[in-house]
Amino acid sequence: MTQLPEEIRCQGLGVSxxxxxxxxxxxxxxxxxVYRWKIGRxxxxxxxxxxxxxxxxxxxxxxxxxxxxEQRFGKDHAYIFDAHLLLLEDKKLVSxxxxxxxxxxxxxxxxxxxxxxRLLYLYSQIxxxxxxxxxxxxxxxxxxxxxxxxxxxxxxxxxxxxxVIVAQxxxxxxxxxxxxxxxxxxxxxxxxxxSHTAILARGVGIPAVVGLRDFFRLTRTGDRIIxxxxxxxxxxxxxxxxxxxxxAETATYSNRRLASQTSETGPVRTTDGVELTLRANxxxxxxxxxxxxxxxxxxxxxxxxxLLSRRGGLxxxxxxxxxxxxxxxxxxxxxxxxxxxxLGGDNLGEQFQDGEKNPALGLRAIRxxxxxxxxxxxxxxxxxxxxxxxxxxxxxxxxxxxxxxxRARKIIDEEAAKLKAAGEPFGVVSVGAMIEVPSxxxxxxxxxxxxxxxxxxxxxxxxxxxxxxxxxxEVAGWFRTLHPAVLRSINLSLQAATRAGIPAIVCGEMASxxxxxxxxxxxxATQLSMTPSSIPRVRQTIAAIDxxxxxxxxxxxxxxxxxxxxxxxxRRRFIQYWPALFNxxxxxxxxxx
Amino acid sequence: MIERTFxxxxxxxxHARAAAKLVRLTSEFQSDISLRRLDGxxxxxxxxxxSVLMLAASRGTELxxxxxxxxxxxxxxxxxxxxxxxxxxxxxxxxx
Numbered sequence: 153m154t155q156l157p158e159e160i161r162c163q164g165l166g167v168s169x170x171x172x173x174x175x176x177x178x179x180x181x182x183x184x185x186v187y188r189w190k191i192g193r194x195x196x197x198x199x200x201x202x203x204x205x206x207x208x209x210x211x212x213x214x215x216x217x218x219x220x221x222e223q224r225f226g227k228d229h230a231y232i233f234d235a236h237l238l239l240l241e242d243k244k245l246v247s248x249x250x251x252x253x254x255x256x257x258x259x260x261x262x263x264x265x266x267x268x269x270r271l272l273y274l275y276s277q278i279x280x281x282x283x284x285x286x287x288x289x290x291x292x293x294x295x296x297x298x299x300x301x302x303x304x305x306x307x308x309x310x311x312x313x314x315x316v317i318v319a320q321x322x323x324x325x326x327x328x329x330x331x332x333x334x335x336x337x338x339x340x341x342x343x344x345x346x347s348h349t350a351i352l353a354r355g356v357g358i359p360a361v362v363g364l365r366d367f368f369r370l371t372r373t374g375d376r377i378i379x380x381x382x383x384x385x386x387x388x389x390x391x392x393x394x395x396x397x398x399x400a401e402t403a404t405y406s407n408r409r410l411a412s413q414t415s416e417t418g419p420v421r422t423t424d425g426v427e428l429t430l431r432a433n434x435x436x437x438x439x440x441x442x443x444x445x446x447x448x449x450x451x452x453x454x455x456x457x458x459l460l461s462r463r464g465g466l467x468x469x470x471x472x473x474x475x476x477x478x479x480x481x482x483x484x485x486x487x488x489x490x491x492x493x494x495l496g497g498d499n500l501g502e503q504f505q506d507g508e509k510n511p512a513l514g515l516r517a518i519r520x521x522x523x524x525x526x527x528x529x530x531x532x533x534x535x536x537x538x539x540x541x542x543x544x545x546x547x548x549x550x551x552x553x554x555x556x557x558x559r560a561r562k563i564i565d566e567e568a569a570k571l572k573a574a575g576e577p578f579g580v581v582s583v584g585a586m587i588e589v590p591s592x593x594x595x596x597x598x599x600x601x602x603x604x605x606x607x608x609x610x611x612x613x614x615x616x617x618x619x620x621x622x623x624x625x626e627v628a629g630w631f632r633t634l635h636p637a638v639l640r641s642i643n644l645s646l647q648a649a650t651r652a653g654i655p656a657i658v659c660g661e662m663a664s665x666x667x668x669x670x671x672x673x674x675x676x677a678t679q680l681s682m683t684p685s686s687i688p689r690v691r692q693t694i695a696a697i698d699x700x701x702x703x704x705x706x707x708x709x710x711x712x713x714x715x716x717x718x719x720x721x722x723r724r725r726f727i728q729y730w731p732a733l734f735n736x737x738x739x740x741x742x743x744x745x
Numbered sequence: 746m747i748e749r750t751f752x753x754x755x756x757x758x759x760h761a762r763a764a765a766k767l768v769r770l771t772s773e774f775q776s777d778i779s780l781r782r783l784d785g786x787x788x789x790x791x792x793x794x795x796s797v798l799m800l801a802a803s804r805g806t807e808l809x810x811x812x813x814x815x816x817x818x819x820x821x822x823x824x825x826x827x828x829x830x831x832x833x834x835x836x837x838x839x840x841x
Contacts, residue, residue, distance in 0.1 A: 232762055234766075235761035235762060239795060244793045245793075274799060278801040282757050282758065283802075283803055284801075
């Protein structure tokens with residue numbers, strides 16, 4: 153073909169540690185990802201045949217569409233399907249795909265994707281806007297081929313292991329459908345440290361660089377790519393020099409990773425003997441094995457709404473019981489905290505959609521389940537029943553004041569009483585409140601008297617305290633985790649829990665980041681819950697700091713006027729007290745400075 | 746071999762529907778038929794829709810048709826007719 157494309161480096165934000173060399177797998181929103189399989193030489197003819205059969209099937213479909221369109225709209229409008237038909241029969245297109253299958257020895261889907269992406273790329277270079285937009289026709293035909301191919305996919309193939317998923321944005325529902333076991337890394341145009349992509353990537357323990365702005369359009373499926381989270385960058389079409397350098401680096405890196413994975417378990421102590429418990433936040437099943445692997449003391453937060461997002465609707469009580477039993481088994485003796493569905497009607501399909509103008513302040517989380525009591529009762533029953541042979545707790549999301557807790561408790565007590573009356577086995581579960589909105593912080597003492605424990609959801613706490621949407625790039629500059637208002641809110645909540653004699657678990661993304669962890673220790677946190685793969689790093693951090701200095705720094709931060717002042721202070725003090733742990737490059741929130 | 750130059754007059758250029766008509770037509774003949782942009786080096790196989798679409802021939806683009814084979818005259822006449830007819834398109838808003 154043509155000469156080798158030039159190496160392109162693109163800067164973003166590394167949000168999940170690691171370096172990976174792989175192949176681009178482009179993902180458009182809403183379409184299923186295509187994976188690459190190796191096809192043995194002896195199976196190539198079979199694969200070619202599979203492609204031809206699919207192409208014939210796709211042609212037949214288009215022909216039917218064409219006939220329908222002719223009847224309904226007249227011959228002239230049906231010509232567009234003629235174009236699709238001609239594309240499916242195009243000698244050049246067909247031979248390009250067949251050649252790719254044969255020379256690269258890959259499955260037909262991958263070949264269709266690679267050849268299709270190349271075409272779409274050529275289209276994107278066309279100057280005339282109308283003609284350029286006709287790439288939709290090519291896209292349509294490629295999708296049709298992929299769908300035709302998915303009809304008879306044999307199940308016993310092993311997936312290629314170097315897929316790097318590249319997307320403009322990964323919607324939670326798309327992420328839920330991803331086969332994360334076989335993705336090596338993620339790279340997205342949008343997103344930040346607390347985006348869903350980032351959280352899941354850390355959870356599964358694969359590298360991710362987000363906020364690449366305009367990277368997606370430069371890529372084609374099958375392109376070679378390096379994702380280097382430590383340098384906040386991705387490299388497309390790396391030169392042979394770059395590849396060599398990275399091959400050496402990944403070799404040492406994976407050794408290091410292995411060493412940090414074989415970590416100890418149980419609580420960890422600061423150098424001056426303050427004990428902290430580290431738990432795991434989990435959502436998707438692929439994160440479960442991390443609980444034991446990274447030595448978590450049980451599950452501090454199970455985001456149950458995953459059960460819904462995966463299926464795009466409600467899930468039966470029996471299925472929930474099974475899911476919660478599984479979580480209980482994964483968590484072991486330390487138990488698991490299950491958060492009631494933390495979502496709004498917009499997540500549950502049309503029957504619940506009322507098109508709220510302001511969903512973040514609308515009927516969601518505890519409000520939604522209280523308003524849809526049957527959903528809540530079903531989930532509560534499932535948790536109680538699963539609690540019969542496991543240690544489970546319930547945490548109520550987005551509690552605003554004690555009345556939310558009282559209403560929820562009443563329902564939980566009633567369901568327990570019904571199960572008891574029916575003679576069904578169930579477990580008594582304790583009930584906690586998520587502290588994540590300002591009113592809950594202000595009334596923390598009052599809420600503390602009504603619950604068995606607190607959980608501090610720092611992501612939402614930042615968002616609601618500062619009134620900043622974390623998904624909105626326009627106000628990204630106002631989303632400051634180290635804002636004095638946020639730190640004081642955490643401080644107030646932790647103090648209220650101590651006064652009431654109940655435990656408090658800090659479970660937002662703050663708990664995953666060494667720099668924030670040191671501050672949380674200073675603020676008096678003794679229980680942290682985080683994405684499993686972060687545990688070894690957090691454990692190392694805690695074991696290397698002393699609570700006395702951490703407390704002093706935290707006190708200074710609480711007295712600051714602005715987030716800038718806090719960040720500056722943290723930077724100075726951390727490097728001063730713990731030079732072995734911190735330097736200016738490993739404090740992710742401060743990169744703008 | 747016969748060569749002849751045509752200008753794209755349709756408002757939307759040689760888009761998918763027009764290209765489909767052209768390819769359907771050229772495929773009826775045995776001759777080899779190519780289209781070349783006069784303003785550049787791009788040449789397309791007129792029997793491949795992919796190839797024709799990649800010409801990105803917008804309104805006003807001049808294309809040189811080159812036909813070679815046993816039925817070259819018949820083919821060229823048919824092509825000329827299609828161009829003269831504006832690909833049988835009405836200048837209506839595109840519906841697709």
